Amino acid sequence: MAAASSFSAAFYSGIPLIDLSAPDAKQLIVKACEELGFFKVVKHGVPMELISSLESESTKFFSLPLSEKQRAGPPSPFGYGNKQIGRNGDVGWVEYLLLNTHLESNSDGFLSMFGQDPQKLRSAVNDYISAVRNMAGEILELMAEGLKIQQRNVFSKLVMDEQSDSVFRVNHYPPCPDLQALKGTNMIGFGEHTDPQIISVLRSNNTSGFQISLADGNWISVPPDHSSFFINVGDSLQVMTNGRFKSVKHRVLTNSSKSRVSMIYFGGPPLSEKIAPLASLMQGEERSLYKEFTWFEYKRSAYNSRLADNRLVPFERIAAS
Ligand SMILES: C=C1C[C@]23C[C@@]1(O)CC[C@H]2[C@@]12CC[C@H](O)[C@@](C)(C(=O)O1)[C@H]2[C@@H]3C(=O)O
Ligand SMILES: O=C(O)CCC(=O)C(=O)O
Ligand SMILES: [Fe+2]
Numbered sequence: 001m002a003a004a005s006s007f008s009a010a011f012y013s014g015i016p017l018i019d020l021s022a023p024d025a026k027q028l029i030v031k032a033c034e035e036l037g038f039f040k041v042v043k044h045g046v047p048m049e050l051i052s053s054l055e056s057e058s059t060k061f062f063s064l065p066l067s068e069k070q071r072a073g074p075p076s077p078f079g080y081g082n083k084q085i086g087r088n089g090d091v092g093w094v095e096y097l098l099l100n101t102h103l104e105s106n107s108d109g110f111l112s113m114f115g116q117d118p119q120k121l122r123s124a125v126n127d128y129i130s131a132v133r134n135m136a137g138e139i140l141e142l143m144a145e146g147l148k149i150q151q152r153n154v155f156s157k158l159v160m161d162e163q164s165d166s167v168f169r170v171n172h173y174p175p176c177p178d179l180q181a182l183k184g185t186n187m188i189g190f191g192e193h194t195d196p197q198i199i200s201v202l203r204s205n206n207t208s209g210f211q212i213s214l215a216d217g218n219w220i221s222v223p224p225d226h227s228s229f230f231i232n233v234g235d236s237l238q239v240m241t242n243g244r245f246k247s248v249k250h251r252v253l254t255n256s257s258k259s260r261v262s263m264i265y266f267g268g269p270p271l272s273e274k275i276a277p278l279a280s281l282m283q284g285e286e287r288s289l290y291k292e293f294t295w296f297e298y299k300r301s302a303y304n305s306r307l308a309d310n311r312l313v314p315f316e317r318i319a320a321s
Helices: 027-034 048-062 066-072 107-113 118-146 156-160 177-182 237-238 295-302
Strands: 015-017 038-042 079-085 090-100 167-173 189-195 199-204 212-215 219-221 229-233 250-253 260-267
Touching: 015 027, 027 038, 027 118, 048 090, 048 167, 048 189, 048 260, 066 079, 090 189, 118 199, 118 229, 118 260, 167 189, 177 219, 237 295
Parallel strands: 015 038
Antiparallel strands: 038 229, 079 090, 090 167, 167 260, 189 250, 199 229, 199 260, 212 219, 212 250
């Protein structure tokens, strides 16, 4: 397993904090998406019981013997995975469940293998996804309003659509025993990458490890907060805003003594949806930085890439000289 090249950075105190109920939320969200592509959300309205219930059902699942968990894998692309991320050679100190948000679409009836009480995990996942999807929709509407786009559902309709190709993931990072031996070096739990979709909504327990990369290339550690959500701008939203919003590069480093459990909703558009910079956001002579593509085309290309690759390069327009 790879070690991160630097010591884990000190906690960063500059993460934008958005109170979803505040009147200035939309302007602050736009600023955060332009500067970092990342922010923390409080007063989000998602009941803590839903969050705790999913966390405890997931913890029960990950405590099962490996042989039982493996009955729900390997992820192809959905299912239980251990250390291998994607199918192109990436590895991390992590085990996970990767699910289609339309639970009935998950292959091979693997949902029925969800531990001792499959129904409980299944309904915890369903309730959680539906609450978080609504919150993502609300945030995407605030983004459109903050950008002064007339059609306030221009982004939200993509993830709220019945055909939306959204994904849900629960990651478990066990404490990393090799850490002591390596004295102060952190192993990679989940290697650096950007998320391909429109928006990612992350919630974790109180274990540190999540880092984002700033524009200057420095990595900063995000203080964990189990009662808040963290929002990542994904590649597709960067394209729709013609680069105005930044798809944030992030990674997870392991912890030597505590396990980390995170749950991430990746809000993606329907497969047939055409993704391109919105004409209404182009100012004056501004040129489109990206070629139009369907989400299906982007996804196919993304799933053939390595985690750390810049997946937008093949879709960039060459600037005219
Ligand atoms: C290495 C890979 C894993 C990934 C598919 C990919 O080929 C490149 C993008 C990766 C990523 C990152 C964000 C999400 O965790 C994810 C589910 C996604 O949509 O894109 C993963 C993919 C995965 O784990 O299958
Ligand atoms: O587990 C985490 O905290 C983040 C993982 C992540 O970035 C991902 O699954 O795409
Ligand atoms: Fe990610």
